Amino acid sequence: KFRMPTADNLVPIRLDxxxxxxxxxxxxxxxxxxxxxxxxxxxxxxVRDLKLPPQFITQIAQSIQTQLTEFRxxxxxxxxxxxxxxxxxxxxxxxxxxxxxxxxxxxxxxESDPEExxxxxxxxxxxxxxxxxxxxxxAIREQLYEIAxxxxxxxxxxxxxxxxxxxxxxxxxxxxxxxALDLMKLFRYNSSVVRKRKEWYVYEPIVDILSxxxxxxxxxREDRNTR
Amino acid sequence: xxxxxxxxxxxxxxxxxTIPSHxxxxxxxxxxxxxxxxxxxxxxxxSISRTPKIxxxxxxxxxxxxxxxxxxxxxxxxxxxxxxxxxxLLHKVFRFLDEWGLINFGAVSRGDxxxxxxxxxxxxxLKNQVKIEEGAPNGVRVVALPNSLxxxxxxxxxxxxxxxxxxxxxxxxGVKLPPLASYSDVFGDLVKLKGFKCGSCGEQCNSGxxxxxxxxxxICEKCFKNGNYGExxxxxxxxxxxxxxxxxxxGATWTEAETLLLLESVMRHGDNWExxxxxxxxxxxxxxxxxxxxxxFGEFMMGSAHEMNSCxxxxxxxxxxxxxxxxxxxxxxxxxxxxxxxxxxxKQNGDAATEEPPAKRKRIAxxxxxxxxxxxxxxxxxxxxxxxxxxQTFLLMDCSDAxxxxxxxxxxxxxxxxxxxxxxxxxxxxxxxxxxxxIFDGDEDYLANGLSSPxxxxxxxxxxxxDASKMEENQSETQDASSEKNDVPLNLRIRTxxxxxxGAAAANAKLLADQEDREIEHLVAIIIETQMKKLHSKINYFxxxxxxxxxxxxxxxxLKECLVEERIDxxxxxxxxxxxxxxx
Numbered sequence: 001k002f003r004m005p006t007a008d009n010l011v012p013i014r015l016d017x018x019x020x021x022x023x024x025x026x027x028x029x030x031x032x033x034x035x036x037x038x039x040x041x042x043x044x045x046x047v048r049d050l051k052l053p054p055q056f057i058t059q060i061a062q063s064i065q066t067q068l069t070e071f072r073x074x075x076x077x078x079x080x081x082x083x084x085x086x087x088x089x090x091x092x093x094x095x096x097x098x099x100x101x102x103x104x105x106x107x108x109x110x111e112s113d114p115e116e117x118x119x120x121x122x123x124x125x126x127x128x129x130x131x132x133x134x135x136x137x138x139a140i141r142e143q144l145y146e147i148a149x150x151x152x153x154x155x156x157x158x159x160x161x162x163x164x165x166x167x168x169x170x171x172x173x174x175x176x177x178x179x180a181l182d183l184m185k186l187f188r189y190n191s192s193v194v195r196k197r198k199e200w201y202v203y204e205p206i207v208d209i210l211s212x213x214x215x216x217x218x219x220x221r222e223d224r225n226t227r
Numbered sequence: 228x229x230x231x232x233x234x235x236x237x238x239x240x241x242x243x244x245t246i247p248s249h250x251x252x253x254x255x256x257x258x259x260x261x262x263x264x265x266x267x268x269x270x271x272x273x274s275i276s277r278t279p280k281i282x283x284x285x286x287x288x289x290x291x292x293x294x295x296x297x298x299x300x301x302x303x304x305x306x307x308x309x310x311x312x313x314x315x316l317l318h319k320v321f322r323f324l325d326e327w328g329l330i331n332f333g334a335v336s337r338g339d340x341x342x343x344x345x346x347x348x349x350x351x352x353l354k355n356q357v358k359i360e361e362g363a364p365n366g367v368r369v370v371a372l373p374n375s376l377x378x379x380x381x382x383x384x385x386x387x388x389x390x391x392x393x394x395x396x397x398x399x400x401g402v403k404l405p406p407l408a409s410y411s412d413v414f415g416d417l418v419k420l421k422g423f424k425c426g427s428c429g430e431q432c433n434s435g436x437x438x439x440x441x442x443x444x445x446i447c448e449k450c451f452k453n454g455n456y457g458e459x460x461x462x463x464x465x466x467x468x469x470x471x472x473x474x475x476x477x478g479a480t481w482t483e484a485e486t487l488l489l490l491e492s493v494m495r496h497g498d499n500w501e502x503x504x505x506x507x508x509x510x511x512x513x514x515x516x517x518x519x520x521x522x523x524f525g526e527f528m529m530g531s532a533h534e535m536n537s538c539x540x541x542x543x544x545x546x547x548x549x550x551x552x553x554x555x556x557x558x559x560x561x562x563x564x565x566x567x568x569x570x571x572x573x574k575q576n577g578d579a580a581t582e583e584p585p586a587k588r589k590r591i592a593x594x595x596x597x598x599x600x601x602x603x604x605x606x607x608x609x610x611x612x613x614x615x616x617x618x619q620t621f622l623l624m625d626c627s628d629a630x631x632x633x634x635x636x637x638x639x640x641x642x643x644x645x646x647x648x649x650x651x652x653x654x655x656x657x658x659x660x661x662x663x664x665x666i667f668d669g670d671e672d673y674l675a676n677g678l679s680s681p682x683x684x685x686x687x688x689x690x691x692x693x694d695a696s697k698m699e700e701n702q703s704e705t706q707d708a709s710s711e712k713n714d715v716p717l718n719l720r721i722r723t724x725x726x727x728x729x730g731a732a733a734a735n736a737k738l739l740a741d742q743e744d745r746e747i748e749h750l751v752a753i754i755i756e757t758q759m760k761k762l763h764s765k766i767n768y769f770x771x772x773x774x775x776x777x778x779x780x781x782x783x784x785x786l787k788e789c790l791v792e793e794r795i796d797x798x799x800x801x802x803x804x805x806x807x808x809x810x811x
Contacts, residue, residue: 085276085312085313103307103308103314104311104312104313104314105313105314105315106276106313106315106316109313109315109316111315112313112315113315116318117314117315117318120303120304120318121304123302124302124303124304124305125304192284193281193284193285193310193311193312194284194288194309194310194311195308195309195310195311197309200308200309201308203307203308203309204308205304205308
């Protein structure tokens with residue numbers, strides 16, 4: 001059944017609202033089992049805390065609601081639950097910290113915890129900015145969410161195709177998203193799970209602390225890209 | 228052939244890596260039950276990406292990676308880039324190894340680990356390894372997980388290497404439990420410290436001293452810094468030993484008022500250290516306890532506090548008497564100690580003794596001078612003076628109380644002891660000068676009537692002999708005053724004399740008994756330790772023996788095979804050449 005493949009079933013919500021020359025960008029996780037009335041309360045509180053003009057309230061609430069509904073539309077549908085190890089890429093900037101990372105995640109592990117991963121990550125890399133952790137966790141969740149949606153779609157396809165064809169396994173591995181790694185190849189008996197040294201840099205996290213000018217430059221570039 | 232216990236990564240000489248003793252099940256070649264249960268995912272065949280082989284690769288890689296640099300703390304992020312697999316699963320393996328001390332055991336612990344770590348492994352370095360040597364002890368500060376069997380113990384600091392010390396406990400063998408609230412190293416005082424005097428400048432080394440490793444020379448910190456090492460000694464020869472670390476002087480200086488407060492609150496509250504510590508505002512609970520033990524009869528007081536409170540008369544008077552009794556005991560102990568030459572204790576005792584008298588002195592302001600002359604006769608010491616002054620006051624107030632006091636002392640110490648002491652004291656006093664004899668002749672009857680039949684107790688006797696000798700030194704003084712004593716009523720003299728005797732006896736007996744007890748405990752502890760060591764070495768010996776036997780056995784088997792082959796060979800040849808009849 002469809003759900004976020006993590007220990008906590010939280011939906012990643014992204015907001016990007018612009019009204020009257022003010023732009024509000026945010027990203028956080030929401031618990032879909034909270035009552036919908038909470039959405040409006042949250043919107044009001046956010047506007048008050050950040051001192052935004054009141055038009056934002058309705059817009060924020062709407063945006064959240066839409067995303068929630070979308071999430072709920074997937075609920076109840078079947079998800080393809082065979083094992084899938086997908087690569088997750090991180091490429092984000094939080095205030096002054098730039099993070100690039102690449103690692104593998106098991107979609108079938110319903111006990112996985114992006115927040116714990118983010119915590120370990122920040123501790124190990126010695127990141128002091130407290131906003132980085134949640135941002136990392138959010139990025140992971142977002143990607144997992146997308147993949148979960150894809151798996152729903154692929155599950156649907158498989159159901160259709162299963163009626164006709166045999167050898168559904170191969171279909172799965174090709175249809176389950178180009179992301180999924182070929183487990184057979186990776187975890188074969190002869191091969192080692194220890195990567196070759198020359199490949200280590202691919203999967204190594206890179207954390208850069210930017211100076212103010214660089215931050216400004218990057219922000220300007222991001223704005224240009226999104227418009 | 229390879230011995231499974233040894234680290235296959237060894238270079239010509241073995242490198243020892245430290246792991247805690249509760250992880251001694253670990254083997255490179257094998258996967259243990261502990262691992263199987265903790266990391267089920269690898270062993271239930273649920274996926275092709277999780278097999279025992281893969282688990283072993285993860286595990287070996289992580290441990291080897293850590294051992295490349297044992298002093299630095301291996302982080303998960305460093306290993307995950309090199310391993311293929313789900314990061315959550317890798318993290319689980321990593322955490323498992325971390326908690327069992329198979330990695331990061333000797334590493335510096337991280338500061339902000341409260342959130343995501345269940346345990347933080349301490350910084351020990353014991354040269355001990357998978358090759359389980361003598362019960363590796365030390366501490367790993369662990370919060371016990373539900374299915375783990377780890378002991379909870381106190382972290383120790385490493386003697387060398389990166390360990391940044393937490394609590395510096397002299398790392399001995401055996402798992403140590405966290406110290407009790409009243410833990411104090413009593414034996415350290417008795418055994419080690421004989422009051423270090425600096426060899427070069429002659430001062431007392433209080434906080435730390437440098438010991439000359441090739442001899443028994445000791446210099447204080449100042450001298451060491453200044454370079455006064457003494458002749459023929461160089462800087463490197465000196466080893467620093469910190470006396471202030473575990474010693475009893477936590478709160479350092481105890482003023483008279485504080486000690487008085489402490490004693491009073493102990494009298495009132497007995498064993499309730501919280502209240503005692505509250506009443507003595509500047510000293511912590513631990514300080515109070517240690518100070519009380521230091522004081523002679525500190526423990527005696529703790530016991531007597533209970534007695535006092537349950538005393539039938541239960542009047543304030545009795546409390547005062549008790550206090551004065553113990554104070555006089557302390558004072559007498561001061562006497563005794565100087566005789567027995569226990570330097571450190573005596574200083575502290577001396578402090579205690581001098582603290583008490585001033586406090587008590589205030590109470591005896593209204594004193595007639597007549598009594599003082601008698602006192603001079605009996606002993607020339609200030610302490611005795613005070614004792615008797617106390618009794619003077621009580622006697623003046625209420626004669627019956629004094630006898631009660633005497634009776635009370637006898638209940639505390641035992642009537643036999645007091646009687647013996649009284650007799651001995653009387654005898655001693657008689658030896659001094661002939662005059663008192665007249666007086667005390669009458670006294671003896673009193674004693675015989677008042678107390679039970681005397682039995683000689685050697686200790687008090689001995690002490691009192693010493694007492695007597697001291698008194699004899701002051702004999703010249705007493706002779707002068709002998710004439711004056713006639714002024715004082717007989718009753719007073721009797722009572723004061725007996726009081727002194729009883730006090731002296733009680734003091735010494737208790738002191739010696741306590742000493743004995745402590746020594747016994749200490750020795751028993753040493754014995755037990757040695758026995759343990761013996762057993763351990765025996766076990767090791769037997770293990771070695773087993774190995775040797777195994778090897779021999781294998782060799783024998785091989786030899787046997789060889790022989791069998793040869794024999795077959797011979798037979799074949801024999802048959803080939805057509806020897807028809809086999810002659811053995």
